[in-house]
Amino acid sequence: MRNILSIFKRDLKGYFNSPIAYVVIGLFLIVTGIFFYLLLSSFLQYSYAAMMQRQGVPLNVNLMMIRPFLLNMSVIILFMIPIITMRSFSEEKKNGTIELLLTAPLTNWQIIIGKFLATYLLYLVMTGITVLFMALLFIWGDPELAPILIGYFGILLMGAALIAAGNFISSLTENQIVAAVGTFGLTMVLWIIGFASDFAGKIVGAILEYLSIVAHFEDFSKGVFDTSHLVFYLSMTFFMLFLTYQSVESSKWRA
Amino acid sequence: MIEVQGLTKYYGNVRAVDDISFTVEKGEILGFLGPNAAGKTTTMRIITGYMPASAGTVRVAGFDVFTNDLEVKKRIGYLPENPPLYMDMQVIEYLRFVAAIKGVNRKSIESEVKRVADKLSISTVLFKQISTLSKGYKQRVGFAQAILNDPPVLLLDEPTIGLDPKQIIEVRELIRSFSHDHTVILSTHILPEVSMTCNRVIIINEGKLVAVDTPENLTARLKGSESIHMEVEGPVDDIMNTLKQIPNVTAVSVAPARAAKKANISGYIIETDVGSDVRKDLSHSIVTKGWGLLEMKTESLSLEDIFLKLTTKEEVN
Ligand SMILES: Nc1ncnc2c1ncn2[C@@H]1O[C@H](COP(=O)(O)OP(=O)(O)OP(=O)(O)O)[C@@H](O)[C@H]1O
Ligand SMILES: [Mg+2]
Numbered sequence: 001m002r003n004i005l006s007i008f009k010r011d012l013k014g015y016f017n018s019p020i021a022y023v024v025i026g027l028f029l030i031v032t033g034i035f036f037y038l039l040l041s042s043f044l045q046y047s048y049a050a051m052m053q054r055q056g057v058p059l060n061v062n063l064m065m066i067r068p069f070l071l072n073m074s075v076i077i078l079f080m081i082p083i084i085t086m087r088s089f090s091e092e093k094k095n096g097t098i099e100l101l102l103t104a105p106l107t108n109w110q111i112i113i114g115k116f117l118a119t120y121l122l123y124l125v126m127t128g129i130t131v132l133f134m135a136l137l138f139i140w141g142d143p144e145l146a147p148i149l150i151g152y153f154g155i156l157l158m159g160a161a162l163i164a165a166g167n168f169i170s171s172l173t174e175n176q177i178v179a180a181v182g183t184f185g186l187t188m189v190l191w192i193i194g195f196a197s198d199f200a201g202k203i204v205g206a207i208l209e210y211l212s213i214v215a216h217f218e219d220f221s222k223g224v225f226d227t228s229h230l231v232f233y234l235s236m237t238f239f240m241l242f243l244t245y246q247s248v249e250s251s252k253w254r255a
Numbered sequence: 256m257i258e259v260q261g262l263t264k265y266y267g268n269v270r271a272v273d274d275i276s277f278t279v280e281k282g283e284i285l286g287f288l289g290p291n292a293a294g295k296t297t298t299m300r301i302i303t304g305y306m307p308a309s310a311g312t313v314r315v316a317g318f319d320v321f322t323n324d325l326e327v328k329k330r331i332g333y334l335p336e337n338p339p340l341y342m343d344m345q346v347i348e349y350l351r352f353v354a355a356i357k358g359v360n361r362k363s364i365e366s367e368v369k370r371v372a373d374k375l376s377i378s379t380v381l382f383k384q385i386s387t388l389s390k391g392y393k394q395r396v397g398f399a400q401a402i403l404n405d406p407p408v409l410l411l412d413e414p415t416i417g418l419d420p421k422q423i424i425e426v427r428e429l430i431r432s433f434s435h436d437h438t439v440i441l442s443t444h445i446l447p448e449v450s451m452t453c454n455r456v457i458i459i460n461e462g463k464l465v466a467v468d469t470p471e472n473l474t475a476r477l478k479g480s481e482s483i484h485m486e487v488e489g490p491v492d493d494i495m496n497t498l499k500q501i502p503n504v505t506a507v508s509v510a511p512a513r514a515a516k517k518a519n520i521s522g523y524i525i526e527t528d529v530g531s532d533v534r535k536d537l538s539h540s541i542v543t544k545g546w547g548l549l550e551m552k553t554e555s556l557s558l559e560d561i562f563l564k565l566t567t568k569e570e571v572n
Contacts, residue, residue: 006355010341017343100339100400103303104356105328251306 003106007114008121014087015122024083028076028126035072036133039065061143062223066134070151070221073130074158074214078191081159082183084122085166086176088115089248093174108248112241116167123159127152147223154220157233158213162187164240171247187213256281256408256438257302261311264297264462271297273462274311279455281407282435286453286470287442294462295442296336299410302440303333315408329358332406334414338397342386346377346396349385350403357404371399374429376422390417398426409433411441415448427452483525483534483553484510489546491521497540498523503531520549 015021043065092098101111131152137143165186170179194212197205209215213236216229257279264272272294279285287295301308302315304324312319318326341349350368359367372378375395380388385396394417401409414430415423430452433439443449449456450470458466458473466473487494491509498507510522527533534551541548 003356006352010344010352013348014341014343095339095342096335096337097339097341099300099305099333099335100353101356103305103328103331103333103335104353105325105358106356107325 003110004114004117007101007106007111008117011088011115011118012121014091015118018087020083020087021122021125024080024122025126025129027083028080029129031076032069032073032130032133035076036069036130039069039072061137061141062147065137066143066148066151067221067223069133070155071218073127073155074217074221075191077127077155077159077162078187078214079184080126081123081162081166081187082180084126085119085163085170085183086180087170088119088167088179089171089244090174090176090179094176102248102251108245112167112244112248116164116241116244119167120160120163123163124156127155127159144223150223150225151221153225154217154229157220157230158217161213161233161236161240164237164244165190168240168244168247171244190214256283256316257440258314259298259302259311260313262298262301262308262313263310264294264301264306265309271462272301272308275459275462275464276311277457277464277467279438279440281438283455284430284434284439284441284453286449286456287440287459288444288446288449288456289442289459290444292461293459295459296412297462298459299333299412299440299442300335303331303410304328305333330406331408331410332401332403334397334401334409334411336412338393338400340385340393340396343384345382345384346372346388347381349396350381350399353400354403357406359404367403371402374402375399376425391419391422394418395422395426407437409437409439409441411439413443414441415443415445423448483527483537483551485523485525485537485548485552486520486550487523487541487546487548488520489541489544490519493544494521494523494541494546497544498525498537501533501536501540503528503533504537520547 043061046064089098092101134143134148166179166183169182169186170176173179173182190211190213193208194215197208197212197215199205200208210232216232219226219229259278260276262272262275263270271292275294275298277285287298289295297306300306302313302320304320304327307321312321313327314320315327316330318330320327341352344352347368350371351364354364354367355361369378372381375398377392377395377399380392380396385393388396394414398411398414401411411430415426418426427448430439430441434454441448441452453470456466456468456470456473457464495507495509498504504525504527506526508524510524525533525537534553538548538551
C-alpha cells in the first residue's frame, strides 16, 4: 500500500511539475465552457420564447441542458485522455527510470496501480471542475440533483476504463507521441464503432454497440442507472489493467 | 553471495552473454571488465532481476532471481549505466522517493537521505532540480540512490563515468570502503580502476568469459612479455621475413602510426617470448643485411595492453 502511494505521489507531482496537468485542465475547461455557454444561451432563448407563448410548463433544464452537456463532455474526454496518459509509462522507459522501478523491491501491480491512480486523479480533477458549471445552474435555476449525480458517476466510470486503456498503450512504447496517437486511435475506435453498429448486421451490430464506450454513457447522461453499464466499465478497466500487467511483465519473460 | 551459473542471454538472434559462470563471495569487490558490447550491462541487468536470462541461473544471498525476484531486489543496490533520475524532481525529493520504495521506514527517511548525501558529497545540491545538475553530479545522485537503505549487494555499472579526477578518487575510495561488509560488482573499461578497487577481476569479451583472476596475478601472468619497437630503413617485406626467423620472436608487425614515414623507413613492433632478450639478435641480423637500424626500445605491457591482448582475437598462453 505504501509503495502504491509512493508511486502515485511521485507521478502526480510529475504531472503538476510539468505543464501537462495545467494544459489538460485548462484546455478541457475552455472547450467544455464553450459548450456550456452555447447550450445555456440556446436554452435561455427557448425558455424565453416559451414564456412569451405562455405555454405554462417551464422547460426542463435536466433534459435540455444538462443531458446534452454531459454527452458533449463525454466526447471531449475522449480527446483529453491521450494527453493525460501518454507520459505514464513511456516517459519512464525513455528516461530509464523504469530500470529504477523494476529493480526496486516493488511488485508490478504496485507500479501499475500507483500509475493508474495518478492519471485517474488528474482525470478526476479535470472533470471535477465542471461541477462548478452545474453549481451555476443551481444558483439560477432548479434542476434535479439525482440525474446529475448519476451522470457524473458515469463520467467517473467511463474515465476509469479510458485511463486504464491509455496506461496500457503507454506501457507499450517509450515514445510519448506514439502513446498519445495510439491511445487516441483506440478511443476513437471505441467511439466510432457505436455509429458503425447501426450499419452492421444484427449480431455484429449488437457486439459493436456493446463495445462502444460512449454508448454505455448515454443512459448515465439521461440520469438512468443500469448495472450492466457499471459492469461494462469496471470489466473494461480491469481488463485494461490486466493487459498493462502483461505488458510490463513481458519484459521478464524468458526470451 | 552471488552465484551465476551458465548465464546466457539472447536478444533475438544476438547472443549478448554466452554461458558465463562465476561466484562472488561476501565482502568481495569484483571488477567486471570488457570492451563495449561485451555484455557487462546485460549481465548486471539479469542479476538485478530487470530482465530474465535466456538460460542459466542467478542466485543472490541464496535466492533465485527468476523465481524470487523480490527477495533479491531487497538486497541489491543498483546504479545503472544511465543514472535513473527524474529530471523534474529536486534531488532531495528524488532521494526520499527512492528511499520509500526501497522500504526505508518512514521515520528514518530523512536521516538515510542525509547519510547518502554526505557520502557522495551532494549535500549542497539537495534542493536543486535534477535537470539542472552537471553530468558528474547526476552520476553522484545516481550512486547515492543505489546505496539507500544500505543494501548488502551493490551492482555499479561504470560508476565513475563522467566524474572529475578528484571525484573519481573519492568514489573509488567509497567503493573500497564497501569491502568486507558489502558485496560489490563494478563494471568498467578503466583498468587502473580495477587494480585500485577490486579483489578480483572478470574479463569478458563478446559475451564470453575470458579470464578470472586477481588484478595482481593477471598483470603478473602477462607482464613478462615485452614488445620491442624499432625503426628500420629497408624493404618492408624482407625485413619482416628476416625478423620472424629470429628465435623467440613471436610476432612482427608494422607499427601502424609509423608505417612508411619516409620512403623505405618504417616502424616495427616485435613481440617476444616471456623472459627472452632478443635485442642483440635483432640488431645483428639487421646490420648484416645492410639495412639501417635507426631506433630500438623495449616496452613492457601495461594493463591496457593485457586487456587488449585478452579481448582481441590473438591467442594468449
Ligand atoms: N535491449 C537490447 N536489445 C537488443 N540488443 C541489445 C540490447 N541491449 C544490449 N544489446 C546488445 O547486447 C550486446 C551487449 O551489450 P551490453 O550493453 O551488455 O554491453 P556492455 O558490455 O555493457 O557495453 P558498454 O561497455 O558499451 O556499456 C551488444 O551487442 C548490444 O548491442
Ligand atoms: Mg554497459
